[in-house]
Amino acid sequence: MSYFEELDKEMDRYLEDNASEEPAILKKLRKETYQKTTQPHMISGYLQGRLLSILSHIIKPQNVLEIGTFTGYAALSIAEGLPKEGKIYTIDKNEDLAYIPQKYFAESDYKDQIEFILGDAKEEIKTLDKIWDLIFIDADKESYLEYLKLIKPNLRSGSIILIDNVLWYGKVLDNNPKDKQTEQIKLVNKIIAEDPDFENLILPLRDGLHLIRKK
Numbered sequence: 001m002s003y004f005e006e007l008d009k010e011m012d013r014y015l016e017d018n019a020s021e022e023p024a025i026l027k028k029l030r031k032e033t034y035q036k037t038t039q040p041h042m043i044s045g046y047l048q049g050r051l052l053s054i055l056s057h058i059i060k061p062q063n064v065l066e067i068g069t070f071t072g073y074a075a076l077s078i079a080e081g082l083p084k085e086g087k088i089y090t091i092d093k094n095e096d097l098a099y100i101p102q103k104y105f106a107e108s109d110y111k112d113q114i115e116f117i118l119g120d121a122k123e124e125i126k127t128l129d130k131i132w133d134l135i136f137i138d139a140d141k142e143s144y145l146e147y148l149k150l151i152k153p154n155l156r157s158g159s160i161i162l163i164d165n166v167l168w169y170g171k172v173l174d175n176n177p178k179d180k181q182t183e184q185i186k187l188v189n190k191i192i193a194e195d196p197d198f199e200n201l202i203l204p205l206r207d208g209l210h211l212i213r214k215k
């Protein structure tokens, strides 16, 4: 569930009805995520998955980093647009759920192109010596600024960063947020908008997706 889905469910249905069909493997994964996890709303889902696929087809990334795999929906969506030599490194620290993305990656057409890393992203990112063409940040909101700092040296001109949940159920409009997550999301949105190295806008899709290009 998300800010815009909540605001207008009928419009959200309309958007889904007029998007390309969800590939069968993602349909199956979405179902299993809702059956077997306690926070299924964390999944990127249908519309965001289609956007990730289209962007990946446009960018044709060689190296993709995803921070926060969950059950693997976004990684598999991005994988659709990878060139033959392209690779996704996707990190998650949740050991209990790791069997789900691992199972789906293994049975997908992209099994040799997705590397699942089980661990804390703050440590694991440092071990990956890559220049990233595309990065999807979708993990603990309190650490968004730290992730941005960690990845920035590994960007090239034209690298794309996507950051999820940047409207945080509309809480970013609160002038005096009481929780750390809202505070951090607001701070990161501001830092990005003011950074002369970036061109950016927030797409009002789902819970807000920050689209950033390194100049």
Ligand SMILES: C[S@@+](CC[C@H](N)C(=O)[O-])C[C@H]1O[C@@H](n2cnc3c(N)ncnc32)[C@H](O)[C@@H]1O
Pocket: 042, 043, 044, 045, 067, 068, 069, 070, 071, 072, 073, 074, 075, 091, 092, 093, 094, 119, 120, 121, 122, 138, 139, 140, 143
């Ligand atoms: C919103 S979900 C990711 C959804 C996924 N990208 C998708 O599209 O379906 C957030 C994930 O981040 C993971 N996470 C949170 N903090 C983390 C950390 N420090 N290192 C690695 N993973 C983390 C959680 O375990 C959770 O699975």
